[in-house]
Amino acid sequence: MKQSGLGHPESISKLMFSKVLIANRGEIAVRINQTLRAMGIAPVAVYSEADAGAPHVYTAEQSVALLGSVAEETYLNIPNLVQAARDCDADAVHPGYGFLSENPEFARACADAGITFIGPTPESMGALGDKLRSKEIALAAGVPVVPGSPECLPGDPVAAEFAERWGFPLLVKAAAGGGGRGMRLVNRRQDLENDMELASREAQAAFGDGRVFLERNIAQPRHVEVQVLADAFGHTIHLGERECSVQRRHQKIIEETPSPALTPELRQRMGDAAIAVAREAGYVNAGTVEFLLDSRSGEFYFLEMNARLQVEHPVTEAVLGLDMVEWQVRIANGEPLSLQQDDVQPRGHAIECRIYAEDPYRDFVPSTGTLVRWRPPSGPGLRLDSGVAQGQEVSIYYDPMLAKLVAWGPTRDASLRRMEVALSQFLALGVVTNIPLLRAVMGHSQFQRGEYDTGFLEWNPAVTRPATSDESRAMARALAAWASHQTVAPSAPAAAGDNVVRANPWQSAGEQRLP
Amino acid sequence: MTQKHGEMRETYPDAGEVYRYRLDESESEIAFELEGEVPEGVISAVVLGIESRESGEGLCRTESGRIHAFAWAWVGPELHLWLDGSLHVFQRAETRRRGSGAGGDASGDILAPMPGAVLEVLVSEGDRVERNQTVVLMESMKMELVITASRDGIVRRVAVQPGQQVERGMRLLELAPENETG
Numbered sequence: 001m002k003q004s005g006l007g008h009p010e011s012i013s014k015l016m017f018s019k020v021l022i023a024n025r026g027e028i029a030v031r032i033n034q035t036l037r038a039m040g041i042a043p044v045a046v047y048s049e050a051d052a053g054a055p056h057v058y059t060a061e062q063s064v065a066l067l068g069s070v071a072e073e074t075y076l077n078i079p080n081l082v083q084a085a086r087d088c089d090a091d092a093v094h095p096g097y098g099f100l101s102e103n104p105e106f107a108r109a110c111a112d113a114g115i116t117f118i119g120p121t122p123e124s125m126g127a128l129g130d131k132l133r134s135k136e137i138a139l140a141a142g143v144p145v146v147p148g149s150p151e152c153l154p155g156d157p158v159a160a161e162f163a164e165r166w167g168f169p170l171l172v173k174a175a176a177g178g179g180g181r182g183m184r185l186v187n188r189r190q191d192l193e194n195d196m197e198l199a200s201r202e203a204q205a206a207f208g209d210g211r212v213f214l215e216r217n218i219a220q221p222r223h224v225e226v227q228v229l230a231d232a233f234g235h236t237i238h239l240g241e242r243e244c245s246v247q248r249r250h251q252k253i254i255e256e257t258p259s260p261a262l263t264p265e266l267r268q269r270m271g272d273a274a275i276a277v278a279r280e281a282g283y284v285n286a287g288t289v290e291f292l293l294d295s296r297s298g299e300f301y302f303l304e305m306n307a308r309l310q311v312e313h314p315v316t317e318a319v320l321g322l323d324m325v326e327w328q329v330r331i332a333n334g335e336p337l338s339l340q341q342d343d344v345q346p347r348g349h350a351i352e353c354r355i356y357a358e359d360p361y362r363d364f365v366p367s368t369g370t371l372v373r374w375r376p377p378s379g380p381g382l383r384l385d386s387g388v389a390q391g392q393e394v395s396i397y398y399d400p401m402l403a404k405l406v407a408w409g410p411t412r413d414a415s416l417r418r419m420e421v422a423l424s425q426f427l428a429l430g431v432v433t434n435i436p437l438l439r440a441v442m443g444h445s446q447f448q449r450g451e452y453d454t455g456f457l458e459w460n461p462a463v464t465r466p467a468t469s470d471e472s473r474a475m476a477r478a479l480a481a482w483a484s485h486q487t488v489a490p491s492a493p494a495a496a497g498d499n500v501v502r503a504n505p506w507q508s509a510g511e512q513r514l515p
Numbered sequence: 516m517t518q519k520h521g522e523m524r525e526t527y528p529d530a531g532e533v534y535r536y537r538l539d540e541s542e543s544e545i546a547f548e549l550e551g552e553v554p555e556g557v558i559s560a561v562v563l564g565i566e567s568r569e570s571g572e573g574l575c576r577t578e579s580g581r582i583h584a585f586a587w588a589w590v591g592p593e594l595h596l597w598l599d600g601s602l603h604v605f606q607r608a609e610t611r612r613r614g615s616g617a618g619g620d621a622s623g624d625i626l627a628p629m630p631g632a633v634l635e636v637l638v639s640e641g642d643r644v645e646r647n648q649t650v651v652l653m654e655s656m657k658m659e660l661v662i663t664a665s666r667d668g669i670v671r672r673v674a675v676q677p678g679q680q681v682e683r684g685m686r687l688l689e690l691a692p693e694n695e696t697g
Contacts, residue, residue, distance in 0.1 A: 205654055361527075366655060368630055372588040396630040424599055425584070427586055429570070435600060466528030468603075472599065473525075476598050477536070477605075478549055479585050479598065484521070484523065484605070486565055489569070489589045
């Protein structure tokens with residue numbers, strides 16, 4: 001039997017949660033707040049000292065302060081988060097993505113406190129979070145994997161043995177990792193030891209686990225992932241793919257669905273493979289199976305399964321007209337998934353751009369400061385998931401992603417054009433953003449043809465260089481001259497104090513040097 | 516009608532030479548003339564409003580009739596200008612001459628490129644370092660940063676310790692030229 005629409009589950013058998021604590025911050029916490037409120041559930045925010053007054057706090061119904069600002073003391077502090085959930089009588093906890101979202105100890109601690117964790121069981125999360133065990137799961141499900149070494153610390157002879165067998169280049173990755181952190185491409189034997197050291201240190205800092213492993217490098221792959229949904233009764237479906245090949249520092253910046261690289265036949269094979277992996281892992285709730293795709297041969301390899309909501313889930317929502325967080329909540333509440341595979345019929349095309357506070361022309365170095373002006377675009381087919389507001393401080397403490405802009409269109413061309421226009425109207429002042437880079441990608445003929453892989457930015461260095469026409473440069477200079485007479489610069493550091501010194505340390509550093 | 520003039524310099528995304536400008540301002544129009552490396556031109560602008568002492572927004576029209584949106588804000592001594600989706604950063608030329616500007620190449624300083632924490636200092640005072648040698652490891656925004664020496668030299672002073680929080684532009688190390696003793 002066909003459902004009337006994807007967004008409205010029919011069976012509401014269980015008493016719904018009345019209060020859910022969101023153990024996260026930024027745009028994803030805001031986005032979860034929205035769905036919970038629409039479902040009649042009270043969202044509870046937690047916040048660090050640096051985040052007091054942030055949008056994820058004032059879009060919630062209640063909030064709990066966490067002492068400290070660094071992530072370890074706040075959004076990664078399991079005892080304090082569980083205590084906060086208890087204190088406010090939350091029925092459930094939503095972990096968002098990042099932070100503790102894939103930490104089985106957190107899921108277990110919630111369960112032990114009688115609080116539902118909105119996500120998979122700690123057991124399947126633990127198995128999938130372990131890169132080697134997750135590969136065993138994929139192999140058991142009949143899905144090919146990329147050859148990799150055992151997990152080890154720098155200096156372990158297993159690394160040298162693996163390098164001997166597969167040769168260079170190869171990848172070093174964090175055992176506990178994700179999001180590209182602790183990941184490095186090693187081109188030469190003599191760099192292996194040093195790169196493993198750096199990756200291990202980065203992994204230790206980001207995940208509290210310094211173990212790494214080596215992996216064979218697939219040349220010019222595309223990164224294509226498949227979204228799955230599974231209920232607690234063994235019913236598992238996939239929600240199509242997302243193409244995430246535009247990356248910098250091995251982190252995605254642009255995602256789209258459908259992928260321009262897939263034929264209907266390949267889509268079906270990858271979808272079936274994703275379902276097989278999820279079933280083999282005993283997976284419940286929303287998850288994503290990531291593949292490396294060799295687009296020339298059509299061969300794909302299992303990379304990992306992310307046991308959580310994905311940053312780029314809105315593109316799937318846009319083409320399917322459903323709310324992924326709502327399904328996460330219902331499944332966690334023990335409701336059966338009423339959707340069948342045949343109900344999943346994507347409409348049109350959607351693309352997401354991640355807006356980062358970083359300088360695309362200087363190695364993507366993060367930028368901090370006050371968002372003096374922040375006016376995102378709006379219009380047909382646009383969606384903005386934002387975690388910041390005008391006047392807010394963009395601090396050093398957390399990920400520099402400010403927002404996600406999603407454009408939907410009846411065709412790929414249409415969604416790309418909507419995105420290009422929207423980016424050109426996106427006003428952000430006070431920090432440097434990657435918006436000009438995103439625009440350059442939208443305007444790139446190779447990207448427009450859908451012919452790209454994870455090396456897109458490396459193969460097209462022009463995209464990461466400023467491209468200002470003489471006319472707009474002249475206009476910018478004239479307007480800057482005019483504006484400089486309309487308003488005044490904050491007074492000199494000595495007179496205005498600490499604030500201004502921090503606003504431009506280059507200047508103060510320069511002055512200190514003068515004799 | 517009032518007239519204004521001065522000197523500015525673009526520092527981002529393209530670093531340019533100092534340019535001189537002259538503004539003729541009437542009630543509804545502002546005519547610009549630019550001298551220097553860019554062609555001279557006249558642009559009309561309508562100000563939508565200045566919402567604070569330090570920032571504002573407007574629309575301008577080129578001679579071809581095309582309309583462009585812009586906004587600006589002072590960030591310290593820098594004027595950040597947003598025009599049609601792109602950021603340009605300027606400094607008043609007079610301001611720039613006061614300090615010696617960004618970077619550590621000319622002097623012996625190695626500065627923090629962004630705020631964060633020092634993970635490790637790989638050299639000690641008196642060490643000889645080569646250009647591009649890794650001298651400090653930092654962490655910022657959950658990423659590890661490798662700080663390298665901008666030229667050959669001898670470490671005159673280590674200004675930070677592991678674990679220390681640093682601001683952007685703070686001195687990490689001081690280098691002396693190789694031929695200098697002590």
